Amino acid sequence: MLIMKAGNPLKSKIEALIVPVCEDKNIYVDKEIIDIITSVKKLKEFSGKASDEIILYDLPGVSAKRVIFAGLGKIGEVNAETLRILAGQIVKKCIGKELKRIAFITPDSKKLKIDFQVVGKSILEGACLGNFIFDKYISDKKSKILEKIELFVDAKDLKKNKGLDLQVETICSGAHLAREWVSNPSNAKTPEKYVETLKDVFKNSDIKYSVLKEDKLKKMGCGALLSVAKGSSSSAFIAIADYNPKNAKKTIALVGKGVTFDAGGLDLKSAEGMRTMKCDMAGSATGGATLHAIGILKPDIRVIGIMPIVENMPSGDALRPGDIVQSLCGKTIEIGNTDAEGRLILADALSYTEKNYKPDVIIDVATLTGACVVALGEKIAGVFSYNEKLAQKIVKSGTNTGERCWQMPMPDDYKKLLKSEFADISNMASGKWGGSITAALFLSEFVNNKNWAHIDIAGPAFSMKPGEYCTPGGTGFGVRLLCDYLIG
Ligand code: BES
Ligand code: ZN
Ligand code: ZN
Numbered sequence: 001m002l003i004m005k006a007g008n009p010l011k012s013k014i015e016a017l018i019v020p021v022c023e024d025k026n027i028y029v030d031k032e033i034i035d036i037i038t039s040v041k042k043l044k045e046f047s048g049k050a051s052d053e054i055i056l057y058d059l060p061g062v063s064a065k066r067v068i069f070a071g072l073g074k075i076g077e078v079n080a081e082t083l084r085i086l087a088g089q090i091v092k093k094c095i096g097k098e099l100k101r102i103a104f105i106t107p108d109s110k111k112l113k114i115d116f117q118v119v120g121k122s123i124l125e126g127a128c129l130g131n132f133i134f135d136k137y138i139s140d141k142k143s144k145i146l147e148k149i150e151l152f153v154d155a156k157d158l159k160k161n162k163g164l165d166l167q168v169e170t171i172c173s174g175a176h177l178a179r180e181w182v183s184n185p186s187n188a189k190t191p192e193k194y195v196e197t198l199k200d201v202f203k204n205s206d207i208k209y210s211v212l213k214e215d216k217l218k219k220m221g222c223g224a225l226l227s228v229a230k231g232s233s234s235s236a237f238i239a240i241a242d243y244n245p246k247n248a249k250k251t252i253a254l255v256g257k258g259v260t261f262d263a264g265g266l267d268l269k270s271a272e273g274m275r276t277m278k279c280d281m282a283g284s285a286t287g288g289a290t291l292h293a294i295g296i297l298k299p300d301i302r303v304i305g306i307m308p309i310v311e312n313m314p315s316g317d318a319l320r321p322g323d324i325v326q327s328l329c330g331k332t333i334e335i336g337n338t339d340a341e342g343r344l345i346l347a348d349a350l351s352y353t354e355k356n357y358k359p360d361v362i363i364d365v366a367t368l369t370g371a372c373v374v375a376l377g378e379k380i381a382g383v384f385s386y387n388e389k390l391a392q393k394i395v396k397s398g399t400n401t402g403e404r405c406w407q408m409p410m411p412d413d414y415k416k417l418l419k420s421e422f423a424d425i426s427n428m429a430s431g432k433w434g435g436s437i438t439a440a441l442f443l444s445e446f447v448n449n450k451n452w453a454h455i456d457i458a459g460p461a462f463s464m465k466p467g468e469y470c471t472p473g474g475t476g477f478g479v480r481l482l483c484d485y486l487i488g
Helices: 031-041 080-096 116-130 155-160 164-183 191-202 214-220 223-229 277-297 342-357 370-376 388-401 412-418 435-444 479-487
Strands: 002-005 016-022 053-057 066-073 101-105 148-152 208-212 237-243 251-256 258-262 302-312 324-326 332-334 361-366 381-385 405-407 452-456
Touching: 002 116, 002 164, 016 031, 016 080, 031 066, 066 080, 080 101, 080 116, 116 148, 116 155, 116 164, 164 191, 164 277, 164 479, 191 208, 191 237, 191 258, 191 277, 191 302, 208 214, 214 223, 214 237, 223 302, 223 324, 223 342, 237 277, 251 277, 251 342, 258 277, 258 342, 277 302, 277 361, 277 479, 302 342, 342 361, 342 435, 361 479, 370 381, 370 435, 381 388, 381 435, 388 405, 388 452, 388 479, 412 435, 435 452
Parallel strands: 002 148, 016 066, 016 101, 101 148, 251 302, 251 361, 258 302, 361 452, 381 405
Antiparallel strands: 053 066, 208 237, 237 302, 324 332, 381 452
16 A cells, blocks of 8 residues: 655654665755764765665664665756665565565655655655565465555645555556566466456456457458467457546547467467567556556546457467468458567557547557567667657656657658568568568558557566566556556
């Protein structure tokens, strides 16, 4: 539980009180707190440098069992992300110490020259995101997450920002959901199981959840989507989560790639390339988890999550290179490579979305290309759109949330790389380079809406290394980004 409160933190009887400290400047107004920090800084062990930390027990005048002084570095270097990192790292440490209840003191936003909204929100976010463990399959569960995290703030700030704690907790629990789904192994999230997991999440919510099964998809003509599932013993689905409030001002559709395992199909991936491919449904996890948060936050917009869900496997029934399939919009696609399956399922999902919902804005999210990871690395997503304003708005949300995005080009002349001799288009570009761009250009052939953006999250969706406020596995990347885009 995340709680923002006013009052004297020094009088709070908790297990640990966390005091962020700058290396070069005082960032508090309360004299007692300033005095404690001044005396702690006299110790050689602690100067307030970034990641510096000292724990003092039973300090006179402090009711908390221990005070953890945490370094923020130089005041000029403090920003939303350094605050998130500090809070996340401290929470991870406190989990390791088997604590249950801790509280942070908020530095003075005027002294930091950062809006309180940002200071408070970032500490809450970092703390909440750090308070996560994925130990579903560990028999000997060693640690437990913290039960309660408090943030002491000024009474005036509390009044002005009522509900901020609940909002942050709702959005971060969306990120936790996405992390769980992505970290879950593919044998536990076959398409059949995954659509049921999603169903459970939307039970008792304001969201209407429905699933299109294979017979319906066949009748509709979703040949591209169905072709990917052919090699798998699981079927293809489109899961739909619809948040449709009475007073909706506009409709935004989130389309998410949901490949529960990407073996590559007959164009089989290497052992190394396949190892992390349980993450290939991260786009759908982002979409689904964002809808879950939106169902609680209840903005005045209709938000629809459209999640095409399949498994990409090789078998005697599998899709072959050279096969030609017909997509929902009628365009024929020659299969240049069965491992370029994400664009096939998205092609049909995008057509379906446009046709059935006529949304004002469509954003698709997908672990689409290795090329995007080559271009932007493991921490930054690629944003592709013909609508400059929309792309910039997404990039801005990336800056706000620390889920960084970089706008990529959509050059018209690269489209010729997708030419096929035998069909309307090939799912594989003829050149070797610019794979994330040609993938986006392929998708663009299946969308008419000018307000469409594609976000390639192949890099940041999953990591085998722990992040500053994340454990190894799914990162939940995109949920905070989309929530910021949707509700600001
Ligand atoms: N799921 C992969 C992309 C991916 C790579 C996601 C690394 C996460 C991390 C996608 O389906 C794929 O295999 N793409 C191919 C496309 C190629 C065959 C045109 C790729 O990127 O190599
Ligand atoms: Zn693939
Ligand atoms: Zn894939």
